[in-house]
Amino acid sequence: MSRYKFKFQGSKVSWRTINGKTPDSASLLYAKYKSVVRGIADFTATVVYPPMFHVTFLIPTGGDWVYDINAAKILLKAFGRKFSKKFPTGWFLHKLEYSPQSGVHLHLLVRLDKERSLSSVSKNLSKWWKNLTGSDEPNLCEVVEFSRNHYGYLTSPKKRPNTMFLMSLMEGRRIWGVVNRKAAGVAAAQEYDVTREEFDTIRDELAELLDDDTTTESHRVYLDNDNGSLYYVKKSIQKRALRSIGKGK
Numbered sequence: 747m748s749r750y751k752f753k754f755q756g757s758k759v760s761w762r763t764i765n766g767k768t769p770d771s772a773s774l775l776y777a778k779y780k781s782v783v784r785g786i787a788d789f790t791a792t793v794v795y796p797p798m799f800h801v802t803f804l805i806p807t808g809g810d811w812v813y814d815i816n817a818a819k820i821l822l823k824a825f826g827r828k829f830s831k832k833f834p835t836g837w838f839l840h841k842l843e844y845s846p847q848s849g850v851h852l853h854l855l856v857r858l859d860k861e862r863s864l865s866s867v868s869k870n871l872s873k874w875w876k877n878l879t880g881s882d883e884p885n886l887c888e889v890v891e892f893s894r895n896h897y898g899y900l901t902s903p904k905k906r907p908n909t910m911f912l913m914s915l916m917e918g919r920r921i922w923g924v925v926n927r928k929a930a931g932v933a934a935a936q937e938y939d940v941t942r943e944e945f946d947t948i949r950d951e952l953a954e955l956l957d958d959d960t961t962t963e964s965h966r967v968y969l970d971n972d973n974g975s976l977y978y979v980k981k982s983i984q985k986r987a988l989r990s991i992g993k994g995k
Contacts, residue, residue, distance in 0.1 A: 750945035754984050756933035758791035759952065760975040761945070779910050783901045784975075786922055789839060790855065790897050791977040794931030797839070797855035799867055800896045802888040804851045806881035815915060818842060818850050824878050826925045835859045837926035841900055844912040853900060855892065857930065864891055897978055936994075944991040951990040952976070955983045 749764040790797075803825075805818055822840060829838065838856040845851070858867070868889035875887045899905075912921060924930065940948065949969045956979070969976075988994030 750940045750942060752938045752940060752945070752948060753935055754937075754988075755935040756792035756794075757978045757980070758788065758975060759979045759984060759987075761949065762973040775910055775913060778913060779906060782909070782913075782922055786839065786841065787897070787901050787975075787977045789924060789927075789930075790900075792933045794933055795837075795857055795929070797857045797892045797896075798861075799854075799856045799858075799864070800890050800892050800899075801838075801854040801856055801871060802851065803854070803875055804848055804886045806879050806883050806886065807849075815842070815850055815912075815919075818852060819919075821875075821878050822852060825874065828874060828878075830926055833859045834926075835929050837924060837929040839922070839924050841922040842912060842916075843905070843921075844908050844915075846908075850912070855896060855900070864889065894978060901977075938988075938993055940991065948987050948991050951987045952979075952983070955986055 751762055751764060753760045803821075805814065805821070819842075822842075826838075826840075829836065836856070836858045838854045841853045843851055843853060856867075868887070871889055872887040876882070879886065909921070953969045956976075985994055
């Protein structure tokens with residue numbers, strides 16, 4: 747007899763049948779791409795201390811830098827050392843990306859040790875990146891205040907072709923990671939063993955609530971699967987969904 751489980755952790759909601767099976771991916775590269783997306787989403791949805799800024803670092807255009815992944819990794823490592831020394835209780839998530847317009851570049855979700863103004867952060871990070879690259883090119887660093895849309899930006903299916911192209915160049919190396927992961931914290935998880943009837947009720951309630959939320963696209967296609975996850979679900983929606991089966995507060 748099947749058993750059913752719902753798990754709430756931070757802004758992530760996941761569900762599964764205990765004896766259920768997840769469909770296999772069509773290709774190895776696509777499977778790796780999905781693991782990147784899932785890894786970023788799992789991390790960003792379950793951190794206790796969310797990011798403050800979204801940072802984009804471009805690689806200088808001199809020479810054959812457009813495809814120079816090693817140069818990007820070396821610069822990132824040097825930046826990480828400087829960041830950890832300056833902000834020992836801060837953290838950042840980084841992701842390598844590729845686009846035909848800007849070549850290989852970096853996106854960061856950054857959490858500092860305390861509140862700081864956008865202008866001061868932009869000034870300092872731009873100076874750091876300029877010193878690390880040794881380039882006087884303008885606009886190599888862009889810093890904006892973090893918004894929840896940046897989560898979707900880093901995991902958007904629309905970016906899959908360029909991301910998979912980059913992964914093919916990386917030859918198995920990681921294209922994302924976290925510096926000072928412990929400083930981000932991990933939200934406590936709440937798990938509920940439910941009956942099949944409760945399992946269906948809570949998925950229907952989540953679908954209806956999410957469809958009514960004008961800031962969220964429809965998730966019915968995901969909720970129809972017996973094994974799956976949703977990310978960045980508001981706490982108010984989680985609580986209402988749990989109340990539909992008489993659980994939660």
